[in-house]
Amino acid sequence: MDQNFDTVAIHAGQDFDPTTGAVIPPIYQTSTFVQDGIGGLRGGYEYGRAGNPTRDSLQTLLAALEGGKHALSFSSGLAAEDSLLRAALTPGDHIVVGNDVYGGTHRLIEKVHGPWGIANTVVDMSDLAAVEQAIRPGETKLLWVETPSNPMMKISDIAALAELGHRHGLTVVVDNTFASPALQQPLALGADVVVHSTTKYLGGHSDVIGGALILNDDELAEKAKFLQFAAGPVSAPFDAWLTIRGIKTLAVRMQRHCENAQAIAEHLAGHPSLDAVYYPGLPGHPGHDLAARQMRGFGGMLSLAFAGGEQAARTFAESTELFQLAESLGGVESLVNYPSEMTHASVRGTELEVPVNVVRLSVGIEDAADLIADLDRALARL
Structure with a gap:
């Protein structure tokens, strides 16, 4: 049945433990899982980097909060952003970035991905004409939006930017960390990907570091999930559990x-x-x-x-x-x-x-x- 946000935040992905009836699902603090014969996986779990029930619970919850099909939980917000950039881009591609994004995001794009052939242009996202002018036909692949922005609190029109980006064949990414899904849901406004530092409002208690991607595109989600597995920037079980606990009061x-x-x-x-x-x-x-x-x-x-x-x-x-x-x-x-x-x-x-x-x-x-x-x-x- 359809449920309102406050209810979803408490219950999505949070079924009680079927063995004991515990209201709060347990923390699966394990690195590996016993197999019933070679390749006989219980619930599809084999190794903690590939999958963990606690992390899966958080990912189900994150997708529900943002109204997305797929969610991936990472060890930090920048780890989530890095996996997205590598999943969506190849050398020679170009990103249009808001001129007031989090400093760590710009550092990642400019200092880490720049030397690997990813160019970027910063622009005031509230100026749609300037955004369109910054797009390089055939090269620009991502439009990176942060609203409200950090720290100057600029507000960008997600729906208008999504329409503009899609007209040029771009993937529109919105960093929703400042608002949280309790206040704003970019996918419903036309964005393609939502990025979070779950360290912030989602965790909410300054006791855990994490990040997340939420999206609907099956192919892009599969690429990001492969990088999550292959490079290993996953959230640990206890970190995932702490984030779930925080979201319940979001x-x-x-x-x-x-x-x-x-x-x-x-x-x-x-x-x-x-x-x-x-x-x-x-x-x-x-x-x-x-x-x-x-x-x-x-x-x-x-x-x-x-x-x-x-x-x-x-x-x-x-x-x-x-x-x-x-x-x-x-x-x-x-x-x-x-x-x-x-x-x-x-x-x-x-x-x-x-x-x-x-x-x-x-x-x-x-x-x-x-x-x-x-x-x-x-x-x-x-």
């Missing part, structure tokens, strides 16, 4: 993340120490109306541009208490990050360079009043 967590981030953005908008508050939930954000149409909430991420420049941004990032200074995002606890020196250090000097006066906030699910008081105390020190 819907309620995202509701609180959104509420808290909205309250903080509204509180900080117009503050004299800030040049800008980048949050799509604010009516003045250039992507507000589009985000309201293609998302079911504005997310838990926002960024701040400081009027006092680099020193003010650094001082603020080192002055908060509840907002802990750390890499990553999407956990239940609030984090503050200085992208220029942290998550996006690898893109300094490129078109993706993050301004030195920008600080990124991952708003957790603590009490909003406490979080606002913490930010106010830090701002008062400037």
Whole structure:
């Protein structure tokens, strides 16, 4: 029967254990599986790199969350991206990439795949004319979209970009890490592949690293699955189990993340120490109306541009208490990050360079009043 998202997040791929009746399926913490005679595999399992019931459970859940036919779980978000790039591209191919993607994604494309003959062009994905102009007929194979983007919170029109990409025969990839499937489902909007760092909102508790691909194309899925097996960047059983556990509360967590981030953005908008508050939930954000149409909430991420420049941004990032200074995002606890020196250090000097006066906030699910008081105390020190 058809079920709503909140129900799917708890039950998809999570049948109770038929032997004991345990409500939570067990962790299959094993590297190999006994065969009933040579080639007599029980349930198709032979070796942990090729398949594991816990990982399969997560993959079933991920596909259901994004409304996709296939899902593959990897050891990290970048491992997922790497497998996709190798499955979809050959030397001489070209990618059009958003000019505000995660720094690690650009590093992977530019520094790892670039020397192997994969070219790329970065472009503002909100400018459809510029995107179309960047496409090289016969060479461009992928259109790589990240929305909301990291860390400037730009909103790209997934449906319009999918239509444009398909008109040129491209595979359209959307990094859905910031929104999560609780707020946005790119496949339903026309995208071909969804990429996740499951480390973030899907895991949700800052205790596991992982990545995922979700897609409908049988051939591309088979190529990515072969690379998952042949190169081995699989998620471990316990990591898969932790991610499943986190997903069970995804819907309620995202509701609180959104509420808290909205309250903080509204509180900080117009503050004299800030040049800008980048949050799509604010009516003045250039992507507000589009985000309201293609998302079911504005997310838990926002960024701040400081009027006092680099020193003010650094001082603020080192002055908060509840907002802990750390890499990553999407956990239940609030984090503050200085992208220029942290998550996006690898893109300094490129078109993706993050301004030195920008600080990124991952708003957790603590009490909003406490979080606002913490930010106010830090701002008062400037």
